[in-house]
Structure formats: structure tokens, C-alpha cells
Amino acid sequence: MTARLLLARHGETPSNLKHALDSRPPGPPLTDMGQRQANALADRLAEDQVVAVYASVAVRAQQTAEPVAKRHGLSVDVVEGLHELQVGDLEGRSDEAALRSFGEVYTRWTQGDLAAAMPGGESGEEIRGRYLATIERIRANHPSGLIVVVSHGGIIRLGAEWLADNVGAQLANAKLLPNTGHVLLEPRPTGWHCLEWTGVDL
Template identity: 70%
Template sequence: MRLMLVRHGETPSNVRHLLDSKPPGPPLTELGRRQAEALAERLADEPVAAVYASTAVRAQETADPVAKAHGLTVEVLDGVHEVQVGELEGRSDAEALGTFGGVFIRWTRGDLAAAMPGGETGEQIVERFFAAVSAIRAAHSTGLVVLVTHGGVIRLIAEMLADNVGAQLASAGLIPNTGHVLLQARDTDWHCVEWTGVEL
């Protein structure tokens, strides 16, 4: 089984560079909707077995065209929402973005006990996301499972899950709107096959 972690399409918050983490959050922009349709076209010939999305509106709207193209419905999944940034919510100033980046880098270097100010620790994110991935893996043994989620958590979880993703890639390998990270399930772990179009 392969698991494709897809970042949602563009939102108004993305345009304004806002830290926007609380579900349900804003819908897609017109460009975001076109990105979602283009994602469905890219995956039209893939053996998609299931399509999941986080509790955020933007993730569900991105997942919907993919699911429809394969005669599926979007399954909303708890635990795969974006990093909860607490006191940084709704901010786009340099101090807030710097604080976010600093905590995120600490996570990628192994300090998962670090927390966003008033928000989540890396440990909390990994615990909730791992539980969701375990449920997906238990439900699907073959095919491609598409999970539409969020850029920050994709990078962190890919590092924690995959045997070949290190701190440098996780901290610097930004995921564009509807970009993806592709993971291949192995007996007891995962291997990252592709990172935003680049084979690993």
C-alpha cells in the first residue's frame, strides 16, 4: 500500500501568509479549486483505494474532486489536522513566523517536547497523526490511499514515519499547495518514494 500525503489547495490565508491552523478554517480560493481539479486529473489513472481528508474545509474541498474521479467519497479523519499554533494563530508578522520556524526545527531535530506558544508539542502531533495512519494501514493493504492534510504536519510526520527522511529535508522541504509526499508501506515501517515530485 502507498500513502500519498497531499497538502490542500490555496486558501485566502495562504495568500496573506497567515498562520491559520484551527479547523474548520477557510475554504479554497478560486485558484485552490483549480488546483484541486488538477490534482484529480493527475491521479485519474492511479489505483486510488480511498480518499481521506482532515477536519479542515480546505482539505475536504481539495479531496472531493479526487474522490469523485474514482467513484469514492471523502472520509473525514480526526487527528490529521494542521499543527495547532496557539498564540500565533492568525498572525503573519516576522516574529510569529520566526517563532513557528524555530519550534518546528527543534521538532525535526528530535526535541518533540517543544511546544508552539499556547499550542501543541511535537509529541502531541506525532501521537494523533500516527494513530490515524495506523487506522488507515489497518483498513487498506493495497492500492494508493490519498490523505489530504496540511504542509506542516506532512513534513514532520514524513520524517517520523519514513526511514529515509532526515531533519534537513523535513525542515526545508516546503510542500506547495496540492504538492505531495508519497510513502510506501513496508513490513514494519515506511519508505519515502517521492517528495513534491522528486524521487528519493
Template identity: 55%
Template sequence: MSAFRLVLARHGETESNVGGVLDSRPPGPPLTDLGRLQAEALAEELAEEPVVAVYASVATRARQTAAPLAARHGHTVEVLEGVHEVQCGELEGRSDVDALRTFHEIFGSWHTGLVSSRLPGGESGQDVLDRFLPVLEELRDRHPEGTVVLVSHGAALRLVGGWIAENVTGRAADEVLLPNTGRVVLEADTSLASGWRCVFWTGHDDIGDDQPAGAGAAGD
């Protein structure tokens, strides 16, 4: 069995993604037809990985994305609290220019270290880190070997990946959207202060040293 590897995968496409809608509140919408195909493709891309467990956030789209992969490896999907999307508060359900600008400005500030900044009526970056990071540590403790897959959400994964992976800058994590079923792949590395190293990030050819085939499908 190989050393512990954590694959953080974004869910497949939803109608909210198609419409550019800020949609963070679980359980949220299901996958589109394309989203279901993306979930099947993710399962195929990770078919040769030694997957020992598959987890998902409480959102419907995350659970549906994780299901084909779990079935491929003979597992069931375990749903985890604390790894859902950044909660948008007053911006929820909006797709207008002002709402999107506000979201991206505040989200971008988190990547410069200003994690106390808060979305209007929603979460701060620190809120997201406080609920998400302990789950990753628990998974590392629970699975000392093999590949663990966690299906979650684009904004949350970019924040968390950029925060804990010592070889990823906040600017890099912020500059490229993680596509539907795109992945951030982390390995435990005790030689680093953070304890985590990124070996692959969809959309970044210069991050990590592991480049799986089929680096995710197009999407918001």
C-alpha cells in the same frame, strides 16, 4: 491490485496562504479560485492511480481539495479526526515577522528530535505525532492493497513524513515547504524499522524513487 501506497497531499490554496497567515484552527477558510483549480489538477494527476479510498482532515480546505479526486474515482471523502494542522496557539491568525520566526524556530527544532518543544499556547511536536501516527497505522490496516489518499496540511505532513519515513532525514523534511497540493508518498516496507519508506516528496528530487508528473502547484 497493487500493494498499499499512502499519498499524503497538502490542501489547495486559501486566502490565508496568500497572506502568509498562520491559520491552523479548523474548520478554517475555503479554497480560493486557484485552490479549486489545484484540487482539480490533483485529481487529474492521480487519475491513473488505483485509488481505493480518499480521506481528509476536518478542515474545509482539505475536504474541498479531496472532493474532485474522490469523485474521479467513484468514492466519497471520509473525514478523519487527528490529521489536522499543527495548532499554533497564541500565534494563530498572525503573519508578522516575530510570529513566523517563532513558529519556524520551534517547528525546526522538532526535526532535530526536540519534539517536546511547544508552540506558545499550542501543540508540541509530540502532540502532533501522538494524534496523527495512529491514524496512518489504522489506514494501513484497513487497506492492505491499492492507493489511499489523505488530504491534510503542510506543517503536519512534513513533520510526520520526516518522522516515520526511514529514508528521509529531519533536515530534509524541514528545509523545503510543501506546496499547495504537494505530496509525500509512502509505502509500507517491513524491512525497515519504521515500517515506512518514502518514494516521492514534492520539492525533493533526491528523495524516493517515484517521480509522478506534475509535482504540485506553487504556494506557501
């Protein structure tokens, strides 16, 4: 069995309820609902051949990954490079102007303008470099089975576009991931192919 990569978003946090931009680690913990979502994710993956569980340095990602790892007798491997794209001066804001600024930069990234940067935050080039290098290291450690990587919605959508041969800018922009939603990738000779986007076959 070849390796597959499941990129899962963390469960609900207080910042999600406020629609606030929240990127700086370690960040807030899960809400009670977020913990239930994490347990439900573990239930969904109970019958899969999970060989490794990774999480970003954010508390919410680690708390989401923990039930999955426990179900399979594994530990959570916390790694740098998977954390959410850093929004800089927009951190903690939920006002219309901040969300519009975020969306404008994010759209430029999905369209290939990786020199663009969040105000006081990361550029697309910086995010792509750290994220793809981390995924490559993870993939090299596991030749078979399901690799679960718990991180964040924004960076998962970008990563899927950069990795998969059938994910483009339109999908990365339009298909927001709900809490504990996932993208499932499988390797192909020329890279990765997206099989599912939060339960929808591609």
C-alpha cells in the same frame, strides 16, 4: 499490489496568500485557484488505483479531496487527527516575529525535541501521537492500492520524517510543500519509505 500512501497538501486559501499562520479547524475555504489546483490533483491521480480518500477536519482539505474522490467513485472520509499542528497564540499572524517563533519550534521538532510546544499550542509529542495513530488506523483498513490523505503542509513534513526511513530533519525543514504538493510513501519491512517528494524521486 501493496498499499501506498499519498500525503497531499490542500489547495490555496486566502490565508496562504497573506502568509498567515492558519491552523484552527474548520478554517477558510479554497480560493478559485485552490479549487483549480484540487481539480488538477484529481487529474494527476486519474490513472492511479485510488482505493480510499481521507481528509482532515479543515474545510480546505475536504474541498481538495472531493475532486479526487469523485474521479474514482469514492466519498471523502473525514477523520480527526490529521489536522494541522495547532499554533495557539500565533493563530492568524503573519508578522516576522510570529513566523520566526513558529520556525524555531518546528525546527526543534524535526531535530527530535518533541517536548517543545507552540506558544499556547500543541507540543511535538501531542502532534506525533494523534497523527501516527490516525495513519496507522487508515493503513490497517486498506491492504492494497493508493490511499490518498489530504491534510496540511506542516504536519505532512513532520509525518514523513516520523514515518519514512529516508526522510530526516534536513529534508523535513527544507522541502516545503506547495499547495497540492505531495509525499508518496510505500511500506517496507521496517516501516515506510519515501518514493517522491512533490514529484522529485528520493
